[in-house]
Amino acid sequence: MNLELGAIGNCTVSALIDEDGTCVWLCLPRIDAEPVFNSLLGGKGVFGIRLNSHIRSEQRYDGNTAILETILHSEDGSAVKITDFAPRFTDRGRLFRPSSIVRMIEPLKGLPRITIDLCGTKERGAQIIEPRRGVSHISYPDDGAGFRVTTDVPVSYIMDGREFVLDRPFGFIVGPDESLSDSVGDMAQDWLKRTRDHWRDWSRRLAIPAEWQQAVIRAAITLKLCVYEETGGIVAALTTSIPEHSGSERNWDYRFCWLRDAYFTVTALNRLSAVGTLEHYLSYLRNIVVHTDGGHIQPVYGVSLENDLTETIATALPGYRGMGPVRFGNQAAEHIQHDVYGHVVLGAAQTFFDDRLFYKSGPLEFAHFEKVGERAYQVYNTPDAGIWEYRGRASVHTSSAIMCWAACERLARIAGVLGQTARQDHWQARADEMRGVILKEAWNEKRNAFTGAFGGDALDASVLLMAEIGFIEPMDPRYVATVERIDDELREGPHVYRYREADDFGKPKTAFTACTFWHIDALARIGRTDQAREMFESVLAHRTRLGLLSEDVDTESGELWGNLPQTYSMVGIINAAARLSLPWEVVV
Numbered sequence: 001m002n003l004e005l006g007a008i009g010n011c012t013v014s015a016l017i018d019e020d021g022t023c024v025w026l027c028l029p030r031i032d033a034e035p036v037f038n039s040l041l042g043g044k045g046v047f048g049i050r051l052n053s054h055i056r057s058e059q060r061y062d063g064n065t066a067i068l069e070t071i072l073h074s075e076d077g078s079a080v081k082i083t084d085f086a087p088r089f090t091d092r093g094r095l096f097r098p099s100s101i102v103r104m105i106e107p108l109k110g111l112p113r114i115t116i117d118l119c120g121t122k123e124r125g126a127q128i129i130e131p132r133r134g135v136s137h138i139s140y141p142d143d144g145a146g147f148r149v150t151t152d153v154p155v156s157y158i159m160d161g162r163e164f165v166l167d168r169p170f171g172f173i174v175g176p177d178e179s180l181s182d183s184v185g186d187m188a189q190d191w192l193k194r195t196r197d198h199w200r201d202w203s204r205r206l207a208i209p210a211e212w213q214q215a216v217i218r219a220a221i222t223l224k225l226c227v228y229e230e231t232g233g234i235v236a237a238l239t240t241s242i243p244e245h246s247g248s249e250r251n252w253d254y255r256f257c258w259l260r261d262a263y264f265t266v267t268a269l270n271r272l273s274a275v276g277t278l279e280h281y282l283s284y285l286r287n288i289v290v291h292t293d294g295g296h297i298q299p300v301y302g303v304s305l306e307n308d309l310t311e312t313i314a315t316a317l318p319g320y321r322g323m324g325p326v327r328f329g330n331q332a333a334e335h336i337q338h339d340v341y342g343h344v345v346l347g348a349a350q351t352f353f354d355d356r357l358f359y360k361s362g363p364l365e366f367a368h369f370e371k372v373g374e375r376a377y378q379v380y381n382t383p384d385a386g387i388w389e390y391r392g393r394a395s396v397h398t399s400s401a402i403m404c405w406a407a408c409e410r411l412a413r414i415a416g417v418l419g420q421t422a423r424q425d426h427w428q429a430r431a432d433e434m435r436g437v438i439l440k441e442a443w444n445e446k447r448n449a450f451t452g453a454f455g456g457d458a459l460d461a462s463v464l465l466m467a468e469i470g471f472i473e474p475m476d477p478r479y480v481a482t483v484e485r486i487d488d489e490l491r492e493g494p495h496v497y498r499y500r501e502a503d504d505f506g507k508p509k510t511a512f513t514a515c516t517f518w519h520i521d522a523l524a525r526i527g528r529t530d531q532a533r534e535m536f537e538s539v540l541a542h543r544t545r546l547g548l549l550s551e552d553v554d555t556e557s558g559e560l561w562g563n564l565p566q567t568y569s570m571v572g573i574i575n576a577a578a579r580l581s582l583p584w585e586v587v588v
Contacts, residue, residue, distance in 0.1 A: 042318030078110030100175030209581030232280030237563035262347030294371030342403025380404030399462035494538035517572030
């Protein structure tokens with residue numbers, strides 16, 4: 001097992017398919033629910049299509065879509081093609097995105113012999129769902145994770161695990177335990193065409209840079225797959241518990257919505273001109289602000305604004321390559337992270353300025369966001385767990401302080417556009433006061449750099465965000481010196497670590513790809529564009545063959561680790577390409 005996986009989805013459900021065409025991960029009935037196929041984490045839940053004497057595979061996405069094609073080759077020269085997708089298209093005036101995936105198989109050469117491996121699980125891998133045979137379907141009944149596989153493959157072959165000759169195309173529709181309105185073959189073909197048309201139409205309306213177009217389009221589609229469209233929430237990744245490095249136990253459930261992603265996600269969606277997705281996400285952020293009403297905002301919420309994300313360990317699942325524990329839920333929801341106030345305001349500020357939006361914010365919404373700003377002002381110079389969610393210690397983290405500053409500074413801008421001069425002056429005064437304190441407390445003269453915590457010595461890549469959010473001018477000698485120090489101490493080859501100090505689990509052994517993108521941005525801002533472009537090309541070379549990135553990378557082997565696909569990383573591709581690309585008028 002490795003992370004050479006293809007992601008499919010429709011903004012309701014998602015699945016991961018390995019190089020051999022096996023569905024190793026599928027959560028139903030939504031992206032954060034029970035994994036009924038969980039062999040990615042060592043479970044028995046799986047949907048495999050095994051080719052007799054299989055020797056090699058090819059895999060690709062249908063151009064500018066989320067439709068995955070896998071071709072399996074056999075020793076005898078026979079071959080089969082597997083097409084995987086989740087239906088998504090407009091039907092009768094509304095978006096059709098059911099809790100379903102479609103698998104289609106067809107012979108390409110010879111008389112290929114295949115076996116269908118199909119097993120559904122529940123209770124986080126602890127129990128197999130006993131199948132019930134139907135005439136043209138197999139049901140896997142369960143109150144929470146129940147589903148049905150409807151197919152035109154002889155059901156007896158599947159139930160018996162019997163090998164058979166694939167002499168014509170067959171289809172499978174995995175979804176709710178309900179009857180279909182038409183034959184599997186006809187529905188699958190119709191849904192395939194309409195889903196292909198949908199994705200290609202969506203992709204062609206993206207604003208993309210002149211360079212690295214395919215990388216950006218794939219990143220945009222992948223970002224879209226991480227959206228739970230019913231609410232607008234965007235999960236950090238589609239998986240749980242892929243370790244940050246071998247045997248690390250840094251295994252986290254990332255199928256939730258981190259507010260620290262808000263600013264970067266909004267920036268990426270803006271650069272893509274993906275206004276519909278942007279508007280859904282801004283609605284999600286607005287809901288959090290209204291519900292918390294000036295009180296504590298959690299670092300992370302569920303896709304439907306759930307605030308109880310109690311972390312538990314699934315003992316029945318061995319983990320990725322046997323490297324447990326497998327966690328469901330995330331303790332980070334209980335942490336104190338002050339940077340969230342800045343991320344929320346930075347992300348949602350768009351709603352006050354953007355005339356494209358159907359729902360533009362005004363004075364009433366501003367009153368709610370002012371409560372967030374008050375909270376930011378109260379806590380900016382107090383200890384928290386920081387952006388990296390330390391579980392065993394607290395400090396006054398520089399990244400949290402600058403994000404609290406950003407909350408107040410953006411409120412001043414919003415007040416200005418609303419014509420509320422007194423409030424503009426109020427928030428600007430707060431921001432100026434905070435900035436003075438941060439510049440004094442975060443600067444370490446001996447280290448000649450801004451450090452990760454007030455009064456500390458340790459470097460932290462998150463301070464690179466100072467220029468990104470407008471806290472400091474990029475050419476300020478202190479910022480340039482900080483970039484150079486991070487380049488010397490946190491960069492290894494083309495990769496950047498979050499920090500090098502030991503935390504609750506020891507010293508980090510893999511680089512954090514989002515930090516590499518922050519460093520690329522910082523290099524470009526201080527005029528080192530050639531170096532930034534070189535690093536960017538190197539990061540792109542470390543993607544999977546299908547163009548995806550996870551959270552972390554082993555700086556020695558180049559192997560990807562951490563949950564996949566990682567929203568932070570895919571957003572990084574979009575933002576870095578937009579910053580570094582030559583303009584269209586130069587290229588064309």
